[in-house]
Amino acid sequence: MIYLDSTATTVVLKEVADEVYKYLTKDYGNPSSSHKLGIEANKLVEKAREVLLKSLKLENTHLCVFTSGGSEGNTQVLKGVAKLFPDKSIVIGGIEHNSIRTAATDLLIEGKNIKTIEVEKDGKIDIEKLLNLIDKDTKLVSIMKVNNETGIIFNIEEIAKKVKEKNPSCLFHTDFVQGFMKIKADLKHIDFVTISAHKIFAPKGVGALFVKKGINLPSLIAGSQEYGLRGGTHNVAGIAGLKKSVEILKDKVDENFEKTLNLRKAFKDTLANNLEDFEIFEPVDFSPYILGLFAKGIESEVIVRMLSEKGVFISAGSACSAKDKVKSKTILALGLNPDEYLRISLNPVVNSEEDVKTGAKTIADTIKEYRELFIS
Structure with missing residues (x-):
């Protein structure tokens, strides 16, 4: 998992x-x-x-x-x-x-x-x-x-x-x-x-x-x-x-922040090596603990369910509203497409670099699988 x-x-x-x-x-x-x-x-x-x-x-x-x-x-x-x-x-x-x-x-x-x-x-x-x-x-x-x-x-x-x-x-x-x-x-x-x-x-x-x-x-x-x-x-x-x-x-805030930046880089690098047509949402000021991924042509909720079957757990947005089947007001407010948005959370307390790389590779493979099934 x-x-x-x-x-x-x-x-x-x-x-x-x-x-x-x-x-x-x-x-x-x-x-x-x-x-x-x-x-x-x-x-x-x-x-x-x-x-x-x-x-x-x-x-x-x-x-x-x-x-x-x-x-x-x-x-x-x-x-x-x-x-x-x-x-x-x-x-x-x-x-x-x-x-x-x-x-x-x-x-x-x-x-x-x-x-x-x-x-x-x-x-x-x-x-x-x-x-x-x-x-x-x-x-x-x-x-x-x-x-x-x-x-x-x-x-x-x-x-x-x-x-x-x-x-x-x-x-x-x-x-x-x-x-x-x-x-x-x-x-x-x-x-x-x-x-x-x-x-x-x-x-x-x-x-x-x-x-x-x-x-x-x-x-x-x-x-x-x-x-x-x-x-x-x-x-x-x-x-x-x-x-x-x-x-x-409380005494590890700075240390964990730096570790999370490294995990974020590992995720992005792995994704870039295994997937095309995607974009990382990275505002000027951001928390490295939350990574927003837009993948062209996908339906994010389907990707989340496909990944769940493979033992990789991410989100299509806020957990407080994910079951409401309402498009994310946050993503819409930014002028972006919520249907193509995946939220990946990174935390060094529970995620190793190997976890993150494996997760990124599985996400990339699943998006490619989706595209082959529903877009090609």
């Missing part, structure tokens, strides 16, 4: 799984309980909070609120700000994660003022065009750091600075799910940051929303937990897994 779909989800590392198992079977107390088992569970939750905040250098500026994942955090920010400021406007990026787009659509149906800044054909956001959408009534701008379908990296640090220069009261949110523990970013001036555990070799069903101190945000789930920002019994085992994964990865 060659797994090249870590952008969709990742395997849980053994060290992480061992930690999760411990908090499922031994230290399984409810952090809200006052007895010893509960106190120990609460200590774990608070230590995890500290580890996550320090990993992003946000310990002095933000609260860490544990959630079920990136989609919940994204939704809470958009709908929470809209609830607090019903007469204000919100601006979102044109190729945001489906959870942001869906939340924005819900708010539009409710009559809220939602604006979209479309990306340019090269994947960049024209800051001047964005600033033209912002006025004194704009309360939130939400732009992701790394696009989950293409790997485009947005300079949110510069974008947020310009936004706040024009409207100092405007809040800024970034979806950092595909950047967390993969690329470095200066997030201390970003008001809301969302992450997810299952993208970094920890369990599904847990994530975090970092909220700048002093900002009020309504909860989606009522309860006293998480500063009143997110109710419900803590997923202690999941939080323990997330903590362990961050401890494993």
Whole structure:
């Protein structure tokens, strides 16, 4: 098996799984309980909070609120700000994660003022065009750091600075799910940051929303937990897994980034030696962890299924919308053909160079097989 779909989800590392198992079977107390088992569970939750905040250098500026994942955090920010400021406007990026787009659509149906800044054909956001959408009534701008379908990296640090220069009261949110523990970013001036555990070799069903101190945000789930920002019994085992994964990865961000660049080169070189009529989507600023491949004449979903039968796993786009049979809004927004798009994920934690070369050769052979069957 060659797994090249870590952008969709990742395997849980053994060290992480061992930690999760411990908090499922031994230290399984409810952090809200006052007895010893509960106190120990609460200590774990608070230590995890500290580890996550320090990993992003946000310990002095933000609260860490544990959630079920990136989609919940994204939704809470958009709908929470809209609830607090019903007469204000919100601006979102044109190729945001489906959870942001869906939340924005819900708010539009409710009559809220939602604006979209479309990306340019090269994947960049024209800051001047964005600033033209912002006025004194704009309360939130939400732009992701790394696009989950293409790997485009947005300079949110510069974008947020310009936004706040024009409207100092405007809040800024970034979806950092595909950047967390993969690329470095200066997030201390970003008001809301969302992450997810299952993208970094920890369990599904847990994530975090970092909220700048002093900002009020309504909860989606009522309860006293998480500063009143997110109710419900803590997923202690999941939080323990997330903590362990961050401890494993936090000092290897630069090292793994370089390793991934090398894997990307190995993939591209192998593909070039075995396939014609293809193009690698490579914007000016990109995450090496996500590689977009366009192959002329193919139907990407068919290629994904053919590869699956051969034990090679990739994606035709976002896992959150792959089963909806809807053409990728992200790829369309870039003026490209989503039917011919394949997303390959590379990660040195689980992919060797040999894996990547074998995967690239198999992908090339499968595309040639498809063309012979359906195009020749």
